[in-house]
Amino acid sequence: LTPDTPVDLDNCAREPIHIPGRVQPRGCLLVVRSSDLTVVQCSVNVAELLGRPSETLLGSTLREGLGTYFEGVVRRHLAAGPRLHDRNPLLVAVEVDGQLREMDAILHRIPLPDDLDDSLLVIELEPAEGLRPFTFANTYQAVRDAVNDLNRVSSLAEVFDIAARHVRDLTGFDRVMIYAFDEDYNGEVVAEVHREGLNSFLGLHYPATDIPAQARALYEKNWIRLISDVDYVPSEIVPTANPITGAPLDLTHATLRSVSPIHLEYLGNMGVRASMSISLLRDGKLWGLIACHHYSGPHEPPFGVRAAAEFLGSTLSLRLVAQVEEDRLAASQRAAGMLADLVARSRDEDLPLGQALTGSDLLLDLVQADGVVVFADDEISTRGETPDAQKSRELAEWVLEQDDDLVRTDSIVASVPELAGTDDAAGLLGITLPDGQAVVWLRHEATRDVDWGGDPHNKTIERLEDNSVRLSPRKSFERWREVVRDHSIPWQDDVVVSATSLRAHLVEALYLRGQRDLRSAQ
Numbered sequence: 001l002t003p004d005t006p007v008d009l010d011n012c013a014r015e016p017i018h019i020p021g022r023v024q025p026r027g028c029l030l031v032v033r034s035s036d037l038t039v040v041q042c043s044v045n046v047a048e049l050l051g052r053p054s055e056t057l058l059g060s061t062l063r064e065g066l067g068t069y070f071e072g073v074v075r076r077h078l079a080a081g082p083r084l085h086d087r088n089p090l091l092v093a094v095e096v097d098g099q100l101r102e103m104d105a106i107l108h109r110i111p112l113p114d115d116l117d118d119s120l121l122v123i124e125l126e127p128a129e130g131l132r133p134f135t136f137a138n139t140y141q142a143v144r145d146a147v148n149d150l151n152r153v154s155s156l157a158e159v160f161d162i163a164a165r166h167v168r169d170l171t172g173f174d175r176v177m178i179y180a181f182d183e184d185y186n187g188e189v190v191a192e193v194h195r196e197g198l199n200s201f202l203g204l205h206y207p208a209t210d211i212p213a214q215a216r217a218l219y220e221k222n223w224i225r226l227i228s229d230v231d232y233v234p235s236e237i238v239p240t241a242n243p244i245t246g247a248p249l250d251l252t253h254a255t256l257r258s259v260s261p262i263h264l265e266y267l268g269n270m271g272v273r274a275s276m277s278i279s280l281l282r283d284g285k286l287w288g289l290i291a292c293h294h295y296s297g298p299h300e301p302p303f304g305v306r307a308a309a310e311f312l313g314s315t316l317s318l319r320l321v322a323q324v325e326e327d328r329l330a331a332s333q334r335a336a337g338m339l340a341d342l343v344a345r346s347r348d349e350d351l352p353l354g355q356a357l358t359g360s361d362l363l364l365d366l367v368q369a370d371g372v373v374v375f376a377d378d379e380i381s382t383r384g385e386t387p388d389a390q391k392s393r394e395l396a397e398w399v400l401e402q403d404d405d406l407v408r409t410d411s412i413v414a415s416v417p418e419l420a421g422t423d424d425a426a427g428l429l430g431i432t433l434p435d436g437q438a439v440v441w442l443r444h445e446a447t448r449d450v451d452w453g454g455d456p457h458n459k460t461i462e463r464l465e466d467n468s469v470r471l472s473p474r475k476s477f478e479r480w481r482e483v484v485r486d487h488s489i490p491w492q493d494d495v496v497v498s499a500t501s502l503r504a505h506l507v508e509a510l511y512l513r514g515q516r517d518l519r520s521a522q
């Protein structure tokens with residue numbers, strides 16, 4: 001996109017959100033050359049926040065522009081070692097129109113090509129008057145309590161809940177959600193705490209397009225972002241091209257980065273005045289977000305509090321990975337138990353195989369299906385939600401016609417159009433057995449499991465019904481519904497492993513049954 005292409009719903013995944021050329025005006029930004037601390041770029045709102053117009057600052061050194069004390073603080077910070085980010089914020093006082101103003105300075109470096117033997121130092125300054133009591137001492141305690149609580153609980157649901165609660169206590173947002181992606185980056189609100197009187201978003205689903213790919217890529221590098229007031233007027237960075245690189249300044253790691261206008265429109269339509277989100281990562285990949293909303297007005301937790309919340313996010317990420325692993329282990333133990341039970345039943349030679357397998361919900365639970373069809377001894381037996389006998393038989397016959405012993409699809413309509421219209425069945429997992437026998441599991445459409453939740457009388461929701469609104473949670477939900485229409489929840493690998501083991505055991509059980517039939521025929 002060129003700077004004058006308006007961003008719209010079609011091109012917004014191509015919007016280069018890391019180089020917006022502007023900042024949010026809650027703070028101001030200076031770019032200095034590390035070697036001599038000369039200011040090479042700044043946001044124009046330095047005039048209001050620092051009492052010095054950009055023309056005065058550009059080309060001068062930090063000492064000339066902001067005084068010896070300021071320069072000294074920055075130099076000492078640089079001299080203390082390379083991990084600038086971990087030592088943010090830096091507490092500074094700047095003389096503005098004859099008065100000392102307390103500010104948080106947040107520093108990070110942008111490397112330059114090797115031959116220049118230099119780097120850019122980005123200094124962001126946020127006024128911190130009266131906010132200082134908020135920082136280290138009491139945030140440390142809050143974080144320590146949160147980490148202790150996180151380590152005490154033992155289910156993923158509790159881990160999410162505790163994390164949401166602590167982030168809300170720490171930051172004071174009206175609503176804090178844990179938003180989890182599926183493998184296609186569609187998202188679901190899996191935990192939530194909110195101020196009384198707000199409708200709940202818990203269980204709501206959104207399409208991947210609500211957080212486009214370039215935004216997700218950025219959120220893997222920078223783990224926290226705050227939009228303190230969605231109605232802000234951005235402040236331009238001048239000059240647009242950095243004089244050393246000739247390119248716009250990369251704001252990937254800047255806390256004041258101005259955000260996408262599309263996203264601001266979305267938040268505005270949702271009735272949100274301030275938004276913050278923290279990345280949750282698994283093996284370096286974005287797994288989800290802690291998403292925070294504020295409705296009553298702008299909301300601006302100071303940098304120290306945001307850093308504490310970011311730390312909680314990274315602790316939650318680690319806890320999450322461990323818990324997912326534990327849950328997987330527990331699920332595989334449960335599956336092993338169910339499998340053993342099913343195998344025992346299949347060996348009960350007084351019962352035909354179909355009846356032996358469908359006499360309980362075990363076969364459904366083994367792979368979390370909504371219905372199952374067993375086609376054995378030329379008979380159809382079913383359990384759960386299944387189509388009529390004729391259709392069930394067609395499904396089994398289709399599975400038997402395939403080259404593989406196991407077939408799976410999360411969209412019968414897409415993979416086997418001739419079987420479409422299979423009542424409620426949207427996804428199919430099938431295994432073949434000797435002598436033209438088969439087991440076919442079915443799952444219904446994913447959207448059936450989901451409801452829009454929310455109170456229909458809620459004012460925000462009513463406003464969102466208005467057709468003039470381009471972007472809203474309800475429209476998102478409808479887009480998500482289009483994406484998943486005719487699709488079931490995918491059959492995960494662990495479920496496929498269970499189906500494969502069951503197949504191996506059933507082949508053996510059928511062999512034993514065959515032996516017995518032979519013996520009794522003799």
Ligand code: BLA
Binds near residue numbers: 012189276291473
């Ligand atoms: C960014 N979209 C985001 C972010 C969230 C969401 C959490 C991160 C920025 C932030 O912290 O606010 C989405 N927020 C949600 C969802 C819920 C929520 C789903 O609270 C549900 C409760 N957005 C769209 C569409 C486009 C789009 C259709 O809905 C584009 C076609 C774009 N979203 C978009 C962009 C960003 C974004 C470009 C990046 C904003 C930025 O960081 O600059």
